[in-house]
Amino acid sequence: MIDYTRSCIANLEAYKVAPPDYDIILNANENPYDFPKALKEEFCAAIMDTAMNRYPDASASELRHLLGQYTGINEDQIICGCGSDEIIAMINQSFVNPGDTVIAHSPSFSMYQIWSSIAGASFMAIPDKKDHYPDVEGIINCARLHNAKIIYLCNPNNPTGYLFPRHDIVQILEETNALVIVDEAYMEFKGESQVDLVNNYSNVLVLKTLSKAFGLASIRCGYCLGPQNLIDMMYKVKSPYNLNTLTQKAAIIALRHRRKLLGRIKTLNVERRKVYKALLELPIEHVYPTAANFIYFETAKGDAIDRAMKAKGILIKHFANPLPGDLSAVRLTIGTPDENHAVLSVLKEVFA
């Protein structure tokens, strides 16, 4: 039988996600708060006025205009995608040749490796230093040695919650020839966006999404900001109608009401502080500070925690790969006060 598969695809595992059948879902860094009812009604009314027989606005012009207002970046320097997942794919299609080197600090978001492998690139993960400080010198040295095409900096980082200081990002921009992708999927939870770099450096792109702080993971809307020439290149690989009309309508409503939606971050950040403090009081080996809507910790009781949570109908993220010293890692998304209370009760039982 002929094998038609591209060699770089053969060893990849399909990213299959079963619909989560749990009462409390805290495994995917989603916002626990749904789109408010009044905004859903506005969305329904907008749909009633939509000609659904027509293709979407291919350039998402109204949405980009609002994103430009929100970020302070010219709308011509913005491209939208079906989640930032699609944007990462577009970055690879636009800039990565087979055999190029792509670098990320590790651990970080898995899609960087997946999409660069699909592009036939050589992906290099630079392990964090002690306490999950990214190895900035290691990233720069590796990029220079291999003439890296792309460096991903996840800021704040999924899963560790680490926030890069601006000077580290600038150092990487200035001391390598790579195109540096700063993924700010969770930045609203900290509020220190580095998006202005796109007007000062020719080798940076910033990724953002409505999936997390805006609480709109279901609509699949991500966007990328960058120097005009790089964004123009990405338009060459964009499929014409990638962002469907329903997504554009919902995203436009979300941006018009952004003060209301982003106002909910305050509650989540109060909860984050509460959960973090409670975790520090448990005999967990390492609990890491976080700038995102999740907390990462390493423990010898990872399996027991995962089992106990599931038994109570709670889904968290337990990283199966064991760490040195019998430890494994857990990432807890911050939920509503009731959800966090339930999670902390289970943890207290496991450690009792």
Ligand SMILES: Cc1ncc(COP(=O)(O)O)c(C=O)c1O
């Ligand atoms: C760091 C990071 N970037 C990008 C994404 C993708 O977000 P989306 O495709 O929903 O915009 C995620 C999702 O979890 C993420 O953690």
